[in-house]
């Protein structure tokens with residue numbers, strides 16, 4: 001079965017965005033390492049589908065660039081109907097059932113982009129198979145957390161770690177389903 005992988009970056013204190021949704025701290029030039037994309041392009045080769053919450057989608061649109069995943073099948077989750085665009089389709093009902101079904105279909109792995117609400121919904125439904133989490137060495141103090149209050153307790157197994165010379169630490173994690 002294809003895997004649902006949450007590939008995401010968080011601050012040291014576990015936030016994925018500022019309270020107002022901005023992710024400028026992720027793109028700080030201080031972190032640039034020439035020729036290094038922290039596994040992003042290799043990861044992109046392994047997926048053909050992305051999942052985003054509506055808030056994350058709006059942040060992506062607000063970045064003012066062309067849609068970044070035009071060659072993928074992209075689903076945006078919202079409680080209200082929206083017309084599909086050239087690049088995205090909206091999922092408005094039975095979100096977890098939809099993802100369960102998607103995982104049964106043939107294809108490459110599925111990237112759970114985020115954000116917090118969608119991460120929590122799919123974690124609590126036991127649908128996340130793997131997390132690739134890059135810790136950025138910054139404390140934000142407040143913001144939108146990786147998982148929202150109400151996330152269920154989940155023990156994780158760390159299957160791989162990678163340190164980068166800019167201080168990024170990347171963890172590959174899998175839920176301990178047997179616990």
Ligand SMILES: NC(=O)c1ccc[n+]([C@@H]2O[C@H](COP(=O)([O-])OP(=O)(O)OC[C@H]3O[C@@H](n4cnc5c(N)ncnc54)[C@H](OP(=O)(O)O)[C@@H]3O)[C@@H](O)[C@H]2O)c1
Nearest residue numbers: 009016017021053054055056077078079114115116117118
């Ligand atoms: N650091 C990173 O790598 C990273 C990665 C991804 C995202 N982010 C950040 O995360 C932030 C957004 O996180 P968030 O938690 O506020 O929002 P989110 O999870 O991106 O989106 C929340 C929205 O998803 C829809 N939704 C939630 N549950 C649903 C369900 N059961 N069925 C259908 N639709 C559902 C609702 O849309 P409607 O309101 O339309 O109903 C809800 O308002 C953004 O600032 C983004 O930049 C950061």
